[in-house]
Amino acid sequence: MTDEPFHPVKAYRDEAFLNGRSARPLRILAEYMEPEERFREAQVRDTIVIFGSARIASAETAQNALATAKAAGAVEDVAKAEKAVKMSRYYEETRELSARLTNWSKNLDRHDKRFVICTGGGPGIMEAASRGASEAKGLNIGLNISLPFEQFANPFVTRGLAFEFHYFFTRKFWFAYLSKAIIAMPGGVGTLDELFETMTLMQTGKIRKKVPIVLYGKEFWDRVVDFDALVEFGTINEADLKLFHRSDSVDDAFEYLTSELSAHHLSDPSPYM
Numbered sequence: 001m002t003d004e005p006f007h008p009v010k011a012y013r014d015e016a017f018l019n020g021r022s023a024r025p026l027r028i029l030a031e032y033m034e035p036e037e038r039f040r041e042a043q044v045r046d047t048i049v050i051f052g053s054a055r056i057a058s059a060e061t062a063q064n065a066l067a068t069a070k071a072a073g074a075v076e077d078v079a080k081a082e083k084a085v086k087m088s089r090y091y092e093e094t095r096e097l098s099a100r101l102t103n104w105s106k107n108l109d110r111h112d113k114r115f116v117i118c119t120g121g122g123p124g125i126m127e128a129a130s131r132g133a134s135e136a137k138g139l140n141i142g143l144n145i146s147l148p149f150e151q152f153a154n155p156f157v158t159r160g161l162a163f164e165f166h167y168f169f170t171r172k173f174w175f176a177y178l179s180k181a182i183i184a185m186p187g188g189v190g191t192l193d194e195l196f197e198t199m200t201l202m203q204t205g206k207i208r209k210k211v212p213i214v215l216y217g218k219e220f221w222d223r224v225v226d227f228d229a230l231v232e233f234g235t236i237n238e239a240d241l242k243l244f245h246r247s248d249s250v251d252d253a254f255e256y257l258t259s260e261l262s263a264h265h266l267s268d269p270s271p272y273m
Contacts, residue, residue: 031170035163039178042161043111046265047118047141047178048101048257050094051194052125052185058095062088090185090217091128097183097216097250098132098140104258106138108266113139115180115261120144120171121153121162125185130156143171172197180265181257182213184244186220199243212260213244214253221246 017023057065066081098117105115117133119126121142133140134156142157145165153162165171176198184195201207215221230236247253 028167028170031165031167032173035174038161038163042139043113044116044139044141044161044178045112045114046116046180048105048115048181048183048261049118049175049179050098050125050129050183050185051120051187051191052090052094052129053187053191054120054122054124054126055188056087056091056124056128056186057084058091058128059085059088087186090125093216093250094125094128094183094185095132095135097253098129099136100132100250100254101257102133102136102138102140104254106136115265116141116161118143118175118178119157120190121157123152123154125187127154127156130154134158143174145171176201176207179211180209181261182211183253183257184213184215184221186217186224192225202243203240210260210264212257212264214247214257215244216247216253218246218248 011017018026062081062084066078066085069077069081101115102117105113108114116139117129118141119129121130121144126142130140130142131154139158139161140156141161141163142153143163143165144153145168153164163171163174172194175194179198182195182198184191195213198207198211199213202211202213227236227241231238231241245256247256
């Protein structure tokens, strides 16, 4: 016993409790409520989501790496750098497409923010999309995730719309909930996971709204996922092929997306799934 005044710690200030097992539901709820409040304050109504590899570099970065490898005479490094230069077209085309879509959405003459570019907030294709939107003087959203490697917020994400998630499922919720269109650029396991979960939700009717999906890069997607073979083996219906649109040019993707968004969502700003 002591004569000094004693003030117990309030539960909502107890870091040991908040970071412990018992408070997991609170942390999950926070990853729903805090982004919702920020989106509302920024008047973000809905999004265009762009998925893609964190490892695809800009043309400038890839060309510099190739020049360095050639100067060093490292045969294996040169071959790797040449592949990176080839893949860098997707960085540059993502950047251009993002800028064009941002300019289009800005000219819709609305008080709220429609079809805001949204990415995972990291490097590579995500950076390219954020960069294009930023260069077009538009907002863009970065739904980052805490990882033990590679992931960090790229410098082009709108600062007030940069998020850091702990739980993958709450991050995926925000990808799906606000999205009115999805562009899948070449990517790895994370991109495939995000794409197929979205397609599954659409195929099963869990997402009821019309969400056009663009698979960008025919050479990549035709080799990585043989959807026609899935139809042939009877594991998906031929109608499922209508869930997505294959594209290999910025012009084609832009025309397809703006046509679909104009037809299905301009008069319906609801974000609901």
